[in-house]
Amino acid sequence: MNEQEELKEVKKTVRPIRGVIILTGGSLLLLLSLMLAVSLGAADIQLKTVWQAIFQFDPDLQQHQIIREIRFPRILGAAIVGSCFAVSGALMQGMTRNPLADSGLLGLNAGAVFMLACCFAFFPDLPYLYMILFSFLGAALGAGIVYGVGSLSKNGLTPIRLVLAGAAVSALLGALSEGIALYYEIGQDLAFWYAGGISGTSWNHLQIITPWLLLALAVAMTLSHSITLLSLGEEVAVGLGTKTGRVKLTASIIIVILAGLAVSVVGAVSFVGLIVPHIVRWFMGYDYRWIIPGTIIYGALLVVLADLAARIISPPHEMPIGALIALLGVPFFLYLARKGGGMV
Amino acid sequence: MKTIEVNKIDVGYANELIIKNLSISIPSNKITTIIGPNGCGKSTLIKTIARILNVKGGAVFLEGEEIHKVDTKEIAKRMAILPQTAEAPGGLTVYELISYGRFPYKKGMGSLRKEDYEYINWAVDVTGLTEVQNRAISALSGGQRQRVWIAMALAQGTDTLVLDEPTTYLDLAHQLDILLLLERLNKEEGRTIIMVLHDLNHASRFSHYMIAMRDGEVVTDGTPEEVMTCANLQQVFQIDAHLARCPHSANPICLSYQLCQAEKASACCSINSASKAYHQTASG
Numbered sequence: 001m002n003e004q005e006e007l008k009e010v011k012k013t014v015r016p017i018r019g020v021i022i023l024t025g026g027s028l029l030l031l032l033s034l035m036l037a038v039s040l041g042a043a044d045i046q047l048k049t050v051w052q053a054i055f056q057f058d059p060d061l062q063q064h065q066i067i068r069e070i071r072f073p074r075i076l077g078a079a080i081v082g083s084c085f086a087v088s089g090a091l092m093q094g095m096t097r098n099p100l101a102d103s104g105l106l107g108l109n110a111g112a113v114f115m116l117a118c119c120f121a122f123f124p125d126l127p128y129l130y131m132i133l134f135s136f137l138g139a140a141l142g143a144g145i146v147y148g149v150g151s152l153s154k155n156g157l158t159p160i161r162l163v164l165a166g167a168a169v170s171a172l173l174g175a176l177s178e179g180i181a182l183y184y185e186i187g188q189d190l191a192f193w194y195a196g197g198i199s200g201t202s203w204n205h206l207q208i209i210t211p212w213l214l215l216a217l218a219v220a221m222t223l224s225h226s227i228t229l230l231s232l233g234e235e236v237a238v239g240l241g242t243k244t245g246r247v248k249l250t251a252s253i254i255i256v257i258l259a260g261l262a263v264s265v266v267g268a269v270s271f272v273g274l275i276v277p278h279i280v281r282w283f284m285g286y287d288y289r290w291i292i293p294g295t296i297i298y299g300a301l302l303v304v305l306a307d308l309a310a311r312i313i314s315p316p317h318e319m320p321i322g323a324l325i326a327l328l329g330v331p332f333f334l335y336l337a338r339k340g341g342g343m344v
Numbered sequence: 345m346k347t348i349e350v351n352k353i354d355v356g357y358a359n360e361l362i363i364k365n366l367s368i369s370i371p372s373n374k375i376t377t378i379i380g381p382n383g384c385g386k387s388t389l390i391k392t393i394a395r396i397l398n399v400k401g402g403a404v405f406l407e408g409e410e411i412h413k414v415d416t417k418e419i420a421k422r423m424a425i426l427p428q429t430a431e432a433p434g435g436l437t438v439y440e441l442i443s444y445g446r447f448p449y450k451k452g453m454g455s456l457r458k459e460d461y462e463y464i465n466w467a468v469d470v471t472g473l474t475e476v477q478n479r480a481i482s483a484l485s486g487g488q489r490q491r492v493w494i495a496m497a498l499a500q501g502t503d504t505l506v507l508d509e510p511t512t513y514l515d516l517a518h519q520l521d522i523l524l525l526l527e528r529l530n531k532e533e534g535r536t537i538i539m540v541l542h543d544l545n546h547a548s549r550f551s552h553y554m555i556a557m558r559d560g561e562v563v564t565d566g567t568p569e570e571v572m573t574c575a576n577l578q579q580v581f582q583i584d585a586h587l588a589r590c591p592h593s594a595n596p597i598c599l600s601y602q603l604c605q606a607e608k609a610s611a612c613c614s615i616n617s618a619s620k621a622y623h624q625t626a627s628g
Contacts, residue, residue: 238396239394285435
């Protein structure tokens with residue numbers, strides 16, 4: 001009896017404590033992997049030099065230059081991209097109760113790439129700030145078409161059906177992007193967007209992205225409780241007084257912004273938004289007030305590590321990180337699909 | 345005193361109205377049950393009362409205020425709903441899910457206050473879930489899961505509970521268990537309960553007030569005694585019912601039934617000798 005009561009006490013408090021531990025642990029891991037990522041690569045740099053490059057910057061040293069101008073933006077870019085994809089995936093999964101939701105699988109990424117291709121073809125000198133806006137628009141377009149195609153089917157939108165629609169629409173938009181690239185001879189510009197690569201990220205990009213990112217993440221956090229309720233089902237959420245229409249609209253805008261941002265940096269990388277929320281849920285439970293911060297950290301961690309791996313597997317060549325993440329993502333997807341797409 | 349007034353509502357999907365110009369009042373502190381055949385609009389009606397569906401015309405009033413116009417969070421403090429197919433993520437614990445019932449009272453990201461914990465603990469207690477409160481919902485039986493949802497609705501601390509087929513998919517004992525719980529909440533706490541039930545005998549045994557629907561219209565409403573008549577059941581369900589008295593509530597129940605055939609109709613319409621025989625065996 002006593003034992004039982006003790007057990008209850010422990011369990012009631014276990015989630016928040018566990019959550020804090022997992023968030024702190026994740027932050028430390030992320031910090032560690034960021035440092036590793038800065039020091040390892042085509043040119044190995046000692047951690048001490050990294051330290052100096054931050055705090056005692058000497059513009060004459062080539063290594064300091066590499067660190068400041070190439071590695072830092074690239075690695076921060078990787079972290080940002082990871083958070084963006086992961087949070088957009090978590091929001092989609094929670095809001096639509098679709099365990100297979102991911103910006104890559106549901107056509108948002110392909111849509112964003114398509115719009116970027118159009119940018120390159122028709123407005124080649126467009127500043128990055130405006131390209132991002134087109135990227136948002138593209139993500140919205142992709143999602144719109146996928147949901148449109150999906151809801152044409154008579155038996156309604158099931159997760160698998162949406163993924164199928166996503167694959168078809170992505171293939172179509174991909175082909176169109178490639179056609180545009182060929183016709184306007186912009187294949188070089190677009191190449192890294194297909195495969196996924198962060199090597200081109202500059203401070204300038206990060207400066208433009210960061211305000212969007214912070215805004216989107218802040219809104220995602222404020223929505224998190226309502227997303228939890230939506231994950232219980234629309235009717236339950238209404239019964240509890242959630243303004244479901246408003247929440248869904250806001251969340252959709254945030255999802256499009258996050259996916260669009262990430263694609264504008266790294267290209268159409270799938271599966272980050274699929275994998276990370278599932279793993280975070282496994283550890284932290286089903287409350288999106290924990291899941292959202294968890295996906296911010298672990299999404300960043302995954303992509304930073306993937307980018308690191310991409311650089312050190314066969315230097316000086318770089319693997320496309322999209323392919324590396326797919327190595328994890330495809331088996332994970334098959335596992336989830338086999339499980340019957342259990343509840344989110 | 346009426347809790348809910350439904351005033352000439354039109355409800356429907358796309359261009360097709362399911363309910364046209366329907367008006368009904370639902371009494372306070374009573375158990376009201378809506379019955380009717382499949383597709384009669386009873387689910388549509390209860391979803392409209394619960395503001396899950398919007399009205400195309402007319403209005404629903406909760407304690408005098410128009411339910412689709414007042415802030416939905418305010419409504420959630422006065423009326424809790426349990427949808428027909430509530431399904432939670434399996435990994436959620438019982439306590440966590442029940443705690444979401446306090447959402448209408450929270451501001452921003454605010455965590456639970458003392459009062460919230462009191463409501464949650466009371467809801468856990470009154471639904472008999474203390475033993476399993478830290479289990480994952482996926483580890484519970486269907487009957488227990490339904491209790492969890494009811495507990496969540498109770499944690500909302502509302503005077504009115506709206507339930508759409510709370511006993512569907514449960515076995516006989518668990519159905520009764522849920523209904524006895526609702527009856528207790530009504531008797532001991534005076535909560536207004538509005539629900540859709542498929543089982544006529546349960547409806548008759550547990551309700552103070554019944555609404556029988558067919559083709560999107562209210563055919564008849566009143567006490568179980570008034571609604572559970574052969575003529576009404578024939579009109580609503582197109583069945584020839586053999587009625588008897590429930591040994592527990594003394595309300596009419598349907599002992600057995602035949603599909604209606606026009607020429608044979610009303611041959612058996614009364615609480616007939618069969619029920620007397622039944623009573624004798626029941627009491628003897």
